[in-house]
Amino acid sequence: MLIVLSGPSGVGKGTVRKAIFAQDNNKFDYSVSMTTRQMRPGEVNGKDYYFVTKEEFEKEIAEGGMLEYAQYVDNYYGTPLKYVNEMLDEGKDVFLEIEVKGAMQVREKVPDGLFIFLTPPDLMELRQRLVNRGTDDLDVIDMRMKKAVDEIEMMQNYDYAVVNDEVEAAAEKIKTIIRAERWRVKRFLPDYKKQLGDVLK
């Protein structure tokens, strides 16, 4: 099973992902992304990212080696297909934490993946805060809210939506979803039928 956690930028995907993986009892592996950006102090190649050159990354794209990718501020970020397939072939579940655009690329290639949308808490409160602050015109505030709502419209392309009101709670909800999803008939039936096939031999 391919598990994709995504959501609007700034919603806290990385923090929630780290909270999920801070616990040891996960039955899935995190797929390390590939990037062309500079390694930062303390980062480890193959753990935080696979750090490659622009040429290497573009070669991967050309050869169809990326499950999804995007460019931000002159750097590429993406998910190498190779590692994901290796893990899936080993029967492991793979966990991706990626941007909304990348998630839609994955949805096209792996429609049976499990897609979870992390969504910001309480837009009403955000709006009120912006109004109270008084630094933006109401027009500007409404445009901002419209943008937030547009991003949240993306939610319709996902299976589940979790509000990131509290990091540990959101992480726990995501783990509950992943557990439950193992018993979805569409995931459960193929193996079960194989067993039944053996019975009928």
Added chain:
Amino acid sequence: MLIVLSGPSGVGKGTVRKAIFAQDNNKFDYSVSMTTRQMRPGEVNGKDYYFVTKEEFEKEIAEGGMLEYAQYVDNYYGTPLKYVNEMLDEGKDVFLEIEVKGAMQVREKVPDGLFIFLTPPDLMELRQRLVNRGTDDLDVIDMRMKKAVDEIEMMQNYDYAVVNDEVEAAAEKIKTIIRAERWRVKRFLPDYKKQLGDVLK
């Protein structure tokens, strides 16, 4: 949300349902069935069943008052629509534990319900036990297995399948599924959008 637990007869639906409701922390109510059979010592009208006469039950059917029903051994069993609707209108989740045929009637009327199939553990083991016992011909055993497999084919009409290998574990899995299902985008989005609509006013 309407939650339906079903599965082949003899799989242990009632036992698992009782294990679920033995705990106090459920956020859903059990819908009591209606029946024409005699009340047994210790049973309470309105708790174990709504006990009615055959005439009363048939009047309910004629008036479209049953969400689902079936006849077993000259008695009617079914789910009165009235109580289910009352609970749903109050914003409560309703839990039904019913036979496979009844579940399919509910699926037609409430396609957005949550349908969970309880399935027997290890048919291979069952077959081996029958073979070892040596009282049935292999033909008879294979017919029995075929029937079991047919019943399990029904699983395809459900959202989730849970193996009843151990009652407490099965109950816990079902509760996990019900929790996770609250964050399904199709269930989550309508309310969330209402909130967003308020933001955009």
